[in-house]
Amino acid sequence: MKCPACLAQDTKVNDSRLSEDGFAIKRRRECQKCSFRFSTYEQMEILNLLVVKRNGVKEPYSRDKLESGLKKSLEKRPYTLEDFKKLVSTVERDIQKRKQDEITSAAIGEIVMKRLKFFDKVAYIRFASVYRAFEDVKTFQHELNSLLKPALLKKTVKSLRIIKKK
Numbered sequence: 001m002k003c004p005a006c007l008a009q010d011t012k013v014n015d016s017r018l019s020e021d022g023f024a025i026k027r028r029r030e031c032q033k034c035s036f037r038f039s040t041y042e043q044m045e046i047l048n049l050l051v052v053k054r055n056g057v058k059e060p061y062s063r064d065k066l067e068s069g070l071k072k073s074l075e076k077r078p079y080t081l082e083d084f085k086k087l088v089s090t091v092e093r094d095i096q097k098r099k100q101d102e103i104t105s106a107a108i109g110e111i112v113m114k115r116l117k118f119f120d121k122v123a124y125i126r127f128a129s130v131y132r133a134f135e136d137v138k139t140f141q142h143e144l145n146s147l148l149k150p151a152l153l154k155k156t157v158k159s160l161r162i163i164k165k166k
């Protein structure tokens with residue numbers, strides 16, 4: 001790989017490290033010519049996946065779009081870049097597990113919500129209200145209650161399941 005500082009052709013890899021989950025590699029590199037140090041991040045890319053939007057239009061899957069949607073929900077919330085990358089790759093892995101060439105934007109929304117719920121509850125509520133995924137006002141209220149009273153979380157989750165079954 002070229003050196004971003006002096007554009008020399010040869011850079012040496014000093015260190016390769018697999019991410020905690022084993023789905024990405026970080027490499028520390030050094031330029032042989034000017035000794036500039038930088039790192040590269042190698043991760044999987046979703047290929048040939050079409051997203052079917054609500055209006056039926058299909059478009060190629062875009063990580064940028066996923067990331068900007070997540071960032072909007074996470075505005076002013078505390079999180080690290082590292083955690084954010086992990087969240088994105090977890091969502092993408094869930095998408096890939098389906099082993100299908102097409103996915104609806106609603107299905108992506110479901111996956112995002114599932115993962116966001118554990119990542120940041122406030123972001124989850126923001127995202128979910130945009131996607132109008134709450135089936136009714138009562139369900140939404142339950143979610144808010146679980147945010148306000150963590151001790152009641154288990155009970156609320158149970159009643160949420162009951163509501164969904166109906």
Ligand SMILES: [Zn+2]
Pocket residue numbers: 003004005006007008031032033034035036
């Ligand atoms: Zn250089």
